[in-house]
Amino acid sequence: MTGPFVLPIRDIIHRSGEMREHTIEAPAPAKWGEGLVAVAEGEPVVIDVRLESVHEGILASGEIDTEYTGICSRCLIDIGEGLKVEFQELFAYPGEEEADFEVQDDHVDLETLVREAVVLSLPFQPVCQPDCPGLDPVTGERLADNAGSQQSEPLDPRWAALQDFTTTNDDESPRSRG
Numbered sequence: 001m002t003g004p005f006v007l008p009i010r011d012i013i014h015r016s017g018e019m020r021e022h023t024i025e026a027p028a029p030a031k032w033g034e035g036l037v038a039v040a041e042g043e044p045v046v047i048d049v050r051l052e053s054v055h056e057g058i059l060a061s062g063e064i065d066t067e068y069t070g071i072c073s074r075c076l077i078d079i080g081e082g083l084k085v086e087f088q089e090l091f092a093y094p095g096e097e098e099a100d101f102e103v104q105d106d107h108v109d110l111e112t113l114v115r116e117a118v119v120l121s122l123p124f125q126p127v128c129q130p131d132c133p134g135l136d137p138v139t140g141e142r143l144a145d146n147a148g149s150q151q152s153e154p155l156d157p158r159w160a161a162l163q164d165f166t167t168t169n170d171d172e173s174p175r176s177r178g
Contacts, residue, residue: 004029005047005111009103012053014093019052028066029111033119037070037079037126047114054090057103061088064114073125074134075142081126087117 004026012018024047032039039045049062064087069080091108092099101113133143 003109003111005114006107006109007049007051008107009051009053009058010106012051012058013103013106015053016055017053019050021048021050023048024110032115033068033070033122035070035122035124036073037068037122039066039068039083039118039122043067043069045114045118047110049110051108057090057092057099058108059088059090060108060110060113062086064117066118068122068126070126072128072132074127074132075144076135077128077142079126079128083118083121085117085121087113089113 004024007020007022007024009020012020024045026045027042028039028045029041031041043066046065047062048065049060052059052061064085065082067080067082069078071077072079089101090099091101091103093103101108129144135141136143136146
């Protein structure tokens with residue numbers, strides 16, 4: 001079996017305490033994620049992984065570094081941001097207990113593990129900036145673009161009477177201090 005996420009472990013199988021470190025740099029083989037943001041197919045994925053032989057199998061731990069793109073959930077503009085994900089998973093030896101990942105002959109395939117770690121760490125409601133005001137409900141324009149303009153009419157007609165209320169008259173009237 002070959003592929004960019006397949007690592008040989010022949011020299012550490014059943015040798016508890018042995019360790020190997022690898023750096024993988026490969027393009028994402030497919031689009032990872034189905035929400036508002038995803039890691040695009042072909043986007044570079046860098047994985048620093050440490051494979052340790054333990055009694056039960058091969059322990060893979062490391063960090064994934066890539067970038068996701070998509071749209072802001074509030075104002076719908078295009079966004080892109082870096083993503084770092086840490087992972088740790090046991091690839092069990094075949095025939096042992098039931099496991100999510102298993103050692104396959106003389107290698108481990110990290111693709112499923114990496115894809116799941118990346119997809120689960122993508123933001124559910126991504127924003128272009130933490131205080132993104134979103135879209136104007138009346139005009140549909142980005143509120144961040146119109147930050148200086150005043151709204152001429154209230155959003156809700158029930159509040160129209162308050163539009164004429166000002167505090168300037170209160171400042172002119174004398175106040176008694178008690």
